[in-house]
Amino acid sequence: MTDQRTPGSAPDEVPATTELGVNEEELEAAGIDLAVAEAAAPDREIAVEVGENIVEVRNLTVKFGGLLALDDVSFDIRRGEILGLIGPNGAGKTTCFNAMTGVYKPTSGDVLLEGASIKGQKQHRITRMGLARTFQNIRLFGEMTALENVVVGLDARHRTSVPGALLRLPRHTREEKSAIERGMALLEFVGIADHAGTLSRHLPYGYQRRLEIARALATDPKVLCLDEPAAGFNPAEKEELMELIRTIRADGYTVLLIEHDMKLVMGVTDRIVVLEFGRKIADAVPHEIRNDPRVIAAYLGEPEDDVA
Numbered sequence: 051m052t053d054q055r056t057p058g059s060a061p062d063e064v065p066a067t068t069e070l071g072v073n074e075e076e077l078e079a080a081g082i083d084l085a086v087a088e089a090a091a092p093d094r095e096i097a098v099e100v101g102e103n104i105v106e107v108r109n110l111t112v113k114f115g116g117l118l119a120l121d122d123v124s125f126d127i128r129r130g131e132i133l134g135l136i137g138p139n140g141a142g143k144t145t146c147f148n149a150m151t152g153v154y155k156p157t158s159g160d161v162l163l164e165g166a167s168i169k170g171q172k173q174h175r176i177t178r179m180g181l182a183r184t185f186q187n188i189r190l191f192g193e194m195t196a197l198e199n200v201v202v203g204l205d206a207r208h209r210t211s212v213p214g215a216l217l218r219l220p221r222h223t224r225e226e227k228s229a230i231e232r233g234m235a236l237l238e239f240v241g242i243a244d245h246a247g248t249l250s251r252h253l254p255y256g257y258q259r260r261l262e263i264a265r266a267l268a269t270d271p272k273v274l275c276l277d278e279p280a281a282g283f284n285p286a287e288k289e290e291l292m293e294l295i296r297t298i299r300a301d302g303y304t305v306l307l308i309e310h311d312m313k314l315v316m317g318v319t320d321r322i323v324v325l326e327f328g329r330k331i332a333d334a335v336p337h338e339i340r341n342d343p344r345v346i347a348a349y350l351g352e353p354e355d356d357v358a
């Protein structure tokens with residue numbers, strides 16, 4: 051890890067006093083080997099049967115009062131694929147995400163993850179079942195460092211009791227160290243390890259988006275749901291994000307992607323589901339979607355940037 055701090059950037063950096071602040075000396079003193087952390091990045095054990103359904107969305111319906119935001123929507127996500135979920139503004143994409151991840155309780159229908167229903171499960175339980183997400187509006191702990199934000203995601207996996215943590219029993223110390231190493235590995239994986247010690251609110255916008263992805267990956271999900279991860283990105287940042295999403299898939303994750311930018315969606319997805327007015331109007335590979343008259347009609351009237 052290179053230390054990118056310069057005298058002028060001091061306010062962005064956290065001194066060694068933060069509990070998990072990570073300047074290099076501190077990590078070395080704690081006996082944490084960054085080379086090990088970096089090498090550990092793609093350390094997942096994956097039993098991948100690419101192609102079988104990992105998620106089944108069945109007749110999902112969400113009503114807000116009289117508004118049918120999602121109307122009897124069904125689709126599958128196959129293991130190992132990058133599935134795009136697109137549609138004009140207000141089509142129901144985020145509502146679908148929210149119903150899949152426990153933010154909204156569906157009016158009817160169900161979502162199965164590896165055959166198990168998520169019905170009635172709370173958000174954190176669904177995350178533990180293997181469905182992790184990022185949010186359209188970034189939700190990080192601004193007063194925590196990048197590394198701390200990721201370690202929070204890993205904390206759910208700790209087995210030490212709270213008293214054990216307070217008394218710093220050996221297992222807790224071991225777990226804390228491995229959480230820091232794993233956290234560093236994830237930051238390395240998304241390309242922001244050099245900023246591990248920076249308060250997340252001081253990170254550049256693009257890095258905050260990457261940090262959100264790292265935090266979602268910290269829960270070791272089976273399916274990673276990304277809600278408009280390129281929002282506010284310039285073309286170069288979008289290219290880099292596409293590369294990151296491909297790397298995430300290559301590492302064995304399945305990805306569900308909501309994205310407005312058609313170039314990005316067409317360039318990175320294996321298959322695309324299209325919503326309009328809460329209903330599914332298409333489910334096909336990108337080149338078919340691009341030429342589908344219903345999809346083209348749905349996007350007529352959308353701002354030019356949003357259409358391929």
Ligand SMILES: Nc1ncnc2c1ncn2[C@@H]1O[C@H](COP(=O)(O)OP(=O)(O)OP(=O)(O)O)[C@@H](O)[C@H]1O
Binds near residue numbers: 114119137140144145
């Ligand atoms: N909490 C809510 N209460 C009431 N109506 C809602 C709520 N959330 C979404 N809606 C409505 O449901 C419909 C679908 O919205 P949703 O945000 O899911 O669309 P979207 O496809 O994600 O749109 P966008 O691309 O603009 O983010 C819209 O008409 C929206 O106004």
